[in-house]
Amino acid sequence: MTLVLSPEDAKAFIEKPFAFVERIGLRxxxxxxxxxxxxxxxxxxxxxxxxxxxxxxxTVAELPGxxxxxxxxxxxxxxxxxxxxxxxxxxPALTDVTVEAxxxxxxxxxxxxxxxxxGKAEFILKTEIRDADDQVVAETEGVYxxxxxxx
Amino acid sequence: MTLVLSPEDAKAFIEKPFAFVERIGLRxxxxxxxxxxxxxxxxxxxxxxxxxxxxxxxTVAELPGxxxxxxxxxxxxxxxxxxxxxxxxxxPALTDVTVEAxxxxxxxxxxxxxxxxxGKAEFILKTEIRDADDQVVAETEGVYxxxxxxx
Numbered sequence: 001m002t003l004v005l006s007p008e009d010a011k012a013f014i015e016k017p018f019a020f021v022e023r024i025g026l027r028x029x030x031x032x033x034x035x036x037x038x039x040x041x042x043x044x045x046x047x048x049x050x051x052x053x054x055x056x057x058x059t060v061a062e063l064p065g066x067x068x069x070x071x072x073x074x075x076x077x078x079x080x081x082x083x084x085x086x087x088x089x090x091x092p093a094l095t096d097v098t099v100e101a102x103x104x105x106x107x108x109x110x111x112x113x114x115x116x117x118x119g120k121a122e123f124i125l126k127t128e129i130r131d132a133d134d135q136v137v138a139e140t141e142g143v144y145x146x147x148x149x150x151x
Numbered sequence: 152m153t154l155v156l157s158p159e160d161a162k163a164f165i166e167k168p169f170a171f172v173e174r175i176g177l178r179x180x181x182x183x184x185x186x187x188x189x190x191x192x193x194x195x196x197x198x199x200x201x202x203x204x205x206x207x208x209x210t211v212a213e214l215p216g217x218x219x220x221x222x223x224x225x226x227x228x229x230x231x232x233x234x235x236x237x238x239x240x241x242x243p244a245l246t247d248v249t250v251e252a253x254x255x256x257x258x259x260x261x262x263x264x265x266x267x268x269x270g271k272a273e274f275i276l277k278t279e280i281r282d283a284d285d286q287v288v289a290e291t292e293g294v295y296x297x298x299x300x301x302x
Contacts, residue, residue, distance in 0.1 A: 059206035088235040
């Protein structure tokens with residue numbers, strides 16, 4: 001049996017998976033197979049100088065890995081793990097921000113096949129966090145693993 | 152005039168600088184000149200599988216840069232900026248965690264002198280986040296700048 005979540009279910013799972021994420025007011029703007037876009041408000045996430053705090057920017061850039069998992073893979077057979085993340089801060093985030101991430105279809109197929117055969121498969125997601133003027137405020141490179149349940 | 156905060160004031164500034172940090176229940180365990188130790192509870196920061204969420208681990212590893220600034224530099228003449236952070240996750244954090252960071256005295260003097268002369272000075276902080284059994288759950292390398300106010 002294959003269980004790939006509906007876009008509505010995936011949206012609910014990514015916006016309120018647990019308290020830490022629920023508190024930051026994350027919005028799942030696009031939740032399509034192999035393509036997601038998330039939004040994060042400045043309100044509630046500002047630091048002492050009025051820009052979005054680094055830890056909130058990290059979070060909105062990390063979550064697309066989980067969001068892509070929810071829309072692209074069999075959530076009963078696999079689960080995702082974050083292994084490492086590199087984030088570079090380019091300019092202060094003075095507005096709400098968004099981040100997009102996608103997986104080419106061939107790459108998603110490679111990941112699922114490899115995790116199925118070996119119990120796990122590594123993949124890299126690069127993102128840009130952009131402000132309301134479409135300026136890049138931060139860039140990330142995340143190393144994720146898709147793991148087979150029970151492997 | 153030189154304004155270096157008292158340990159008590161520095162503790163208050165790092166535990167509740169703004170809402171995002173206040174929400175995670177951070178504790179400033181040691182706030183000495185050039186040496187700090189911060190604690191983060193599992194409660195309130197767990198993810199969907201019961202370990203501390205990556206974004207909370209990032210936050211507790213990023214804040215020592217600000218904590219060292221508060222205890223080690225003239226807070227009226229300088230301010231700190233995070234430029235980049237690399238975090239590697241080693242094992243799930245299933246307990247409360249702590250993180251320590253320090254700056255050798257010569258390095259702190261180099262940073263202040265360079266920021267004074269050039270308007271900014273870069274420095275690198277490496278940390279290990281440890282669980283209650285003293286196991287490393289994550290390792291980080293942060294690139295910070297100390298900037299001169301008004302430079």
